[in-house]
Structures are given as structure tokens and as C-alpha cells.
Amino acid sequence: MSSKNDNKITDSENTQEISPKITDTKFLDQTLRPNSWDEYIGQKNIKENLKILLTAAKQRQHPPEHLLFYGPPGLGKTTLAHLIAHETRAQLKDTSGPAIEKVGDLASILTNLSPGDILFIDEIHRLNKAIEEVLYPAMESGVLDIIIGKGPSARTIQLELPAFTLIAATTRIAMLSAPLRSRFSGGVFKLDFYTEEEIGKIIERSSKILNVEIDGEAKEEIAKRSRSTPRTANYLLKRSRDLAQIREQKLTNDIVKESLEMLGIDNMGLNAVDRAMLNVIEDKFNGGPVGLNTLAASLSEEQSTIEDVYEPYLLQLGFIERTSRGRVVTDRARKHLSKK
Ligand SMILES: Nc1ncnc2c1ncn2[C@@H]1O[C@H](COP(=O)(O)OP(=O)(O)O)[C@@H](O)[C@H]1O
Ligand SMILES: [Mg+2]
Structure with missing residues (x-):
């Protein structure tokens, strides 16, 4: 009955990893998973x-x-x-x-x-x-x-x-x-979103485990764009590490920026779907309010994916608000979008 739905949920866990589907998260999660209270940051x-x-x-x-x-x-x-x-x-x-x-x-x-x-x-x-x-x-x-x-x-x-x-x-x-x-x-x-400092510590630990040298600026850049989320931070670290490795360069700020640009992740950590969501509310629905089901249909996403994966961080950033009549885009989000 719900096998399509099942896939969707599994997907939603990894949506931040963006398509094409990345299948190495299980492995990554295991090697980078903290094993003691001290390693569990925040x-x-x-x-x-x-x-x-x-x-x-x-x-x-x-x-x-x-x-x-x-x-x-x-x-x-x-x-x-x-x-x-x-x-x-x-x-x-x-x-x-x-x-x-x-x-x-x-x-x-x-x-x-x-x-x-x-x-x-x-x-x-x-x-x-x-x-x-x-x-x-x-x-x-x-x-x-x-x-x-x-x-x-x-x-x-x-x-x-x-x-x-x-x-x-x-x-x-x-x-x-x-x-x-x-x-x-x-x-x-x-569980709360993490501070940039906490994410920084997680990146430091992960880079040691992955055996990559990362400079302070690069670390901060990843932390800033990681949606305050450890899994995303680890993912971005790995993708930037890949680019550095292929280039035979150190993992610098420039490499991070280039790699995230290729992944479609902007300077606030928003990905293509986040931006599409904001744009749809702003352009198609005059900034909102727009109901979740309408929004989901416009984006061809499941309602649950929007609620679980995209919305929490946009709410956290103050880019959208939930009203009784639906979602609205804030001025803060408008400012961010206009800089693009
Ligand atoms: N507090 C933390 N400190 C360090 N790393 C963390 C922390 N929380 C999560 N992680 C990292 O993020 C990954 C995803 O966490 P996970 O527990 O799978 O998230 P959830 O179950 O909430 O979706 C973990 O594999 C781990 O590497
Ligand atoms: Mg989990």
C-alpha cells in the first residue's frame, strides 16, 4: 500500500544530499558516528x-x-x-x-x-x-x-x-x-539545531577521522552553510574533500566555495528546493499565505518532505512563517533571494 511512500521517507532523510542520489551516507554515518559522550557535540x-x-x-x-x-x-x-x-x-x-x-x-x-x-x-x-x-x-x-x-x-x-x-x-x-x-x-x-561553533567542532573531528587537512576558513565556511545540521556538515566536508583530492590541493575556503556552488548550495546553505519553495510562495502566491498541500503540488514534493526536511531550517532562519492560513515568505527571505 505504501511502498512508494516508504521510499519517499527514506529519501527525505537524505534530501539534503541532493540528487543524484548519494548512497554512501550509511557508511559515512557509521564511520563518523560519535561513540562516546565527549564525541557527541552539543x-x-x-x-x-x-x-x-x-x-x-x-x-x-x-x-x-x-x-x-x-x-x-x-x-x-x-x-x-x-x-x-x-x-x-x-x-x-x-x-x-x-x-x-x-x-x-x-x-x-x-x-x-x-x-x-x-x-x-x-x-x-x-x-x-x-x-x-x-x-x-x-x-x-x-x-x-x-x-x-x-x-x-x-x-x-x-x-x-x-x-x-x-x-x-x-x-x-x-x-x-x-x-x-x-x-x-x-x-x-x-533535538535542537547546532550552533556554528558546535558544527565547527564536528567538522574538525570528522576531518581527523577522514584524514583530511582543512584550514580554519574552510571549516567556518562549511559550518555556515550546513543548515546547523551535523549530517549536512559531514556531507559537505566529504564533497569538498573529494574536490580537493582530485585537484591535488588542500581543502581551502576556495575549494569549499567551488564545491558547494557545484552542489547548488548557496551562502546560507539553501539548496535548489529551498529556493524554489521560497520563490514559489513569493512569485506564484504573492508571498503567501499558501497552504501546505498547494505548496507541495507546486513543487512536486510530498507534504511530509516539505514539513520534515525543508521547512524546519527555513523557519529557523526566519525565512518563512507558518500562519493559520498557510506559509508566508518574510522580508528576510526576500532580501536573501534578491542578492542572487
Ligand atoms: N552531536 C553530534 N556530534 C557529532 N556528530 C554528530 C552529532 N549528531 C549527529 N552527528 C553526525 O551526523 C550524522 C547524522 O546523525 P543521525 O543520528 O543519523 O541523525 P538523525 O537520526 O537525527 O537523522 C551521524 O552519523 C553523525 O556522524
Ligand atoms: Mg536517524
Whole structure:
């Protein structure tokens, strides 16, 4: 039913990488993924809260309570889940909302957990209602309700599950039902965009791992254009590194600029779709307001992609605003576009 849609969501995670489709993100993500709290830059508040929660759970010799991370793609949700598993020496089982299609899928995942495991469910907003219902008792009381038989003779048996921690991630917190949200007893954490300084540190670390020499100016240039997003910063670093390597040059500011120009990324980190979105609102709809569905149709993009991938950063920049009647372009965005 939703296989087209599934692709779309996977795409949206990587949309900042622009077409043609880049397939090396998995690999890149793994080599550059922080493995300790010190390597995980920024998100100070979340880190402090998690450290207390994890230490307290350890003292009680009990798995930490369930955690939910939300925020735009590439800010470090998956990384946090893996980091927690690493730091608590727990085994992490990795799945996602779209992968759990039937109640039976979830039942089999849950019954295969070992005590102390972390179950990571990415894109949890894509779980359907029936599956959510099965998840509630599992999260709350560690039991799995199984219905045996059909009709009047049907009966429910309860299976005791091993103690586990659910860590979930979503780009769409608003799509999560209140009952599901409330079951994340360990906390619901919003990841913020990163400061330029934090992104700078991430680039420094990544360039060491990738073994590239990068000068200060080049680092700042990438940081400035990375949409305040670690994944994008790493991506831009890699693409600039490629150009430097082919040219047999050092990774300088000029190389960064040239490489980003070739990728269609402007001096604020906006890509072609971001600019098209602003231009459509401005030119076709007189600056707005324009509804999300109309906007999506004009851009030939999915509404969810616009909401998940493009809009958060444009909102953060103050380039668009959301009103009750739709999206509007701001003067700040107009200024930026007119400089082109
Ligand atoms: N706080 C951080 N410090 C250093 N690198 C980070 C941080 N957060 C994310 N990254 C880098 O960005 C990449 C994307 O992060 P990821 O956790 O996959 O994002 P999300 O799951 O939120 O989409 C990671 O592989 C990692 O290399
Ligand atoms: Mg992720």
C-alpha cells in the first residue's frame, strides 16, 4: 500500500544530499558516528539529563526507562540511541515504524529481546494504531497481550517480556498520539539545531577521522552553510574533500566555495528546493499565505518532505512563517533571494 511512500521517507532523510542520489551516507554515518559522550557535540541539556537517568538506572540495576527523541533529520537522534547502547553496554535492536507492518512483526521483535536490550524504533510516527495498542502494555508493564482464536471463543493470554528499554525517534512529534507519547516515561527530548561553533567542532573531528587537512576558513565556511545540521556538515566536508583530492590541493575556503556552488548550495546553505519553495510562495502566491498541500503540488514534493526536511531550517532562519492560513515568505527571505 505504501511502498512508494516508504521510499519517499527514506529519501527525505537524505534530501539534503541532493540528487543524484548519494548512497554512501550509511557508511559515512557509521564511520563518523560519535561513540562516546565527549564525541557527541552539543545538545548539552539532553546529554545532562540522559547521563543522570542512565546512571540512576544503573544503580538500581534496571534498564533505563523508555526515551523518545524528536527533531529534523540529521541532528543526531539515531546516534544518541546507539551511544546510549554503547555507554550502557546494552545490545541494540534496530527497527523502524514502516518495517513493523503487522502486530505479529512487533510481537516477534518483542519476544526475541533479551533482558536489558534496547529496542530502537526509528520513525515511530509511522506505526499503525493496532500496533500501538500492542506496544502500550509492553512499554508499561512489560507484557505482551496475545489474542488466541476468533469470535466468541477468542481469549487473551499474557506473555511476560524481558525488561527492555524502548528508544524511539521521530521527525514528526505532532503525529504521535498523546497516549503513545505519555508512555515514554524516561522523557521526550527535542533535538535542537547546532550552533556554528558546535558544527565547527564536528567538522574538525570528522576531518581527523577522514584524514583530511582543512584550514580554519574552510571549516567556518562549511559550518555556515550546513543548515546547523551535523549530517549536512559531514556531507559537505566529504564533497569538498573529494574536490580537493582530485585537484591535488588542500581543502581551502576556495575549494569549499567551488564545491558547494557545484552542489547548488548557496551562502546560507539553501539548496535548489529551498529556493524554489521560497520563490514559489513569493512569485506564484504573492508571498503567501499558501497552504501546505498547494505548496507541495507546486513543487512536486510530498507534504511530509516539505514539513520534515525543508521547512524546519527555513523557519529557523526566519525565512518563512507558518500562519493559520498557510506559509508566508518574510522580508528576510526576500532580501536573501534578491542578492542572487
Ligand atoms: N552531536 C553530534 N556530534 C557529532 N556528530 C554528530 C552529532 N549528531 C549527529 N552527528 C553526525 O551526523 C550524522 C547524522 O546523525 P543521525 O543520528 O543519523 O541523525 P538523525 O537520526 O537525527 O537523522 C551521524 O552519523 C553523525 O556522524
Ligand atoms: Mg536517524
